[in-house]
Amino acid sequence: xxxxxxxxxxxxxxxxxxxxxxxxxxxxxxxxxxxxxxxxxxxxxxxxxxxxxxxxxxxxxxxxxxxxxxxxxxxxxxxxxxxxxxxxxxxxxxxxxxxxxxxxxxxxxxxxxxxxxxxxxxxxxxxxxxxxxxxxxxxxxxxxxxxxxxxxxxxxxxxxxxxxxxxxxxxxxxxxxxxxxxxxxxxxxxx
Amino acid sequence: xxxxxxxxxxxxxxxxxxxxxxxxxxxxxxxxxxxxxxxxxxxxxxxxxxxxxxxxxxxxxxxxxxxxxxxxxxxxxxxxxxxxxxxxxxxxxxxxxxxxxxxxxxxxxxxxxxxxxxxxxxxxxxxxxxxxxxxxxxxxxxxxxxxxxxxxxxxxxxxxxxxxxxxxxxxxxxxxxxxxxxxxxxxxxxxxxxxx
Numbered sequence: 208x209x210x211x212x213x214x215x216x217x218x219x220x221x222x223x224x225x226x227x228x229x230x231x232x233x234x235x236x237x238x239x240x241x242x243x244x245x246x247x248x249x250x251x252x253x254x255x256x257x258x259x260x261x262x263x264x265x266x267x268x269x270x271x272x273x274x275x276x277x278x279x280x281x282x283x284x285x286x287x288x289x290x291x292x293x294x295x296x297x298x299x300x301x302x303x304x305x306x307x308x309x310x311x312x313x314x315x316x317x318x319x320x321x322x323x324x325x326x327x328x329x330x331x332x333x334x335x336x337x338x339x340x341x342x343x344x345x346x347x348x349x350x351x352x353x354x355x356x357x358x359x360x361x362x363x364x365x366x367x368x369x370x371x372x373x374x375x376x377x378x379x380x381x382x383x384x385x386x387x388x389x390x391x392x393x394x395x396x397x398x
Numbered sequence: 399x400x401x402x403x404x405x406x407x408x409x410x411x412x413x414x415x416x417x418x419x420x421x422x423x424x425x426x427x428x429x430x431x432x433x434x435x436x437x438x439x440x441x442x443x444x445x446x447x448x449x450x451x452x453x454x455x456x457x458x459x460x461x462x463x464x465x466x467x468x469x470x471x472x473x474x475x476x477x478x479x480x481x482x483x484x485x486x487x488x489x490x491x492x493x494x495x496x497x498x499x500x501x502x503x504x505x506x507x508x509x510x511x512x513x514x515x516x517x518x519x520x521x522x523x524x525x526x527x528x529x530x531x532x533x534x535x536x537x538x539x540x541x542x543x544x545x546x547x548x549x550x551x552x553x554x555x556x557x558x559x560x561x562x563x564x565x566x567x568x569x570x571x572x573x574x575x576x577x578x579x580x581x582x583x584x585x586x587x588x589x590x591x592x593x594x
């Protein structure tokens with residue numbers, strides 16, 4: 208059922224406000240609908256899930272407050288333009304490398320990675336609504352959607368005990384790194 | 399607890415899938431992802447080389463089984479960046495054809511080089527494949543969806559090779575895998591003759 212629910216976003220497309228689903232649900236789906244956001248969240252989830260429960264807690268402790276700050280700033284009208292997406296992709300690529308290498312990292316680093324991803328994600332999620340009520344609803348939805356996505360991936364990864372599952376996590380890390388670094392290159396290297 | 403594990407794995411995989419096919423507009427993302435997904439599959443030279451990577455990994459056993467398919471996309475991204483930057487690489491098509499020929503020959507001959515050498519060979523060829531993909535990336539409607547599509551397609555082709563390569567556990571399967579390597583090597587030779 209969870210799988211079916213997660214597939215439903217495929218029917219409701221577009222970056223932001225989606226007709227008919229309202230600001231709150233539009234915000235919930237936003238982190239999954241924007242590929243760069245989804246990729247960054249998946250890579251972060253894989254990385255901290257791979258690190259175990261303490262790493263996950265550290266990551267959440269950094270991620271949640273930074274996401275809240277980023278969203279509040281975005282809701283207040285701070286518009287960083289399109290410059291944040293490449294930075295998010297860079298974060299996704301670096302996190303993916305850590306997943307591939309399966310490094311045993313100090314827990315404060317997970318908090319820092321979570322904070323960086325949360326802040327960038329929040330700043331890059333400015334709602335298109337203009338009235339305070341819909342803006343608040345969209346921001347609340349985005350924070351819930353982003354955290355739920357991170358939580359699911361991290362928990363899934365933490366439960367990976369069999370060797371093939373651990374390998375699948377590392378393979379997913381390599382795929383994410385390859386995609387993110389290619390698009391990052393496109394932004395900076397394309398003539 | 400097993401059902402919770404299965405549910406979470408299923409949900410997680412779907413979430414990854416959902417993330418891949420979404421974007422700012424359905425047509426852009428869906429189109430970008432599908433064209434990226436089809437790109438390696440529609441080129442027989444890519445298909446032969448990708449399957450050979452998985453096949454050789456399975457033939458070599460752990461840790462090459464998973465290390466080669468992990469190394470490939472990472473180095474392929476490097477080749478892609480070179481292509482995106484507009485840096486010309488000489489004889490990309492020849493390099494791709496050679497990858498099928500050499501990797502097929504490795505399987506046919508049951509070559510078992512040290513792990514670092516196998517990874518270096520696969521990585522060297524990945525640069526050519528990445529360059530070919532990278533030069534087409536700027537034209538993609540949604541570059542991230544396109545890149546995710548072709549990276550996933552590449553991984554699935556590796557997986558197909560690994561699946562077939564698992565036959566090496568049985569004596570007859572070992573012969574079948576080596577025969578598969580021969581077919582890939584012959585195909586590589588044909589690609590090479592048309593590329594030269």
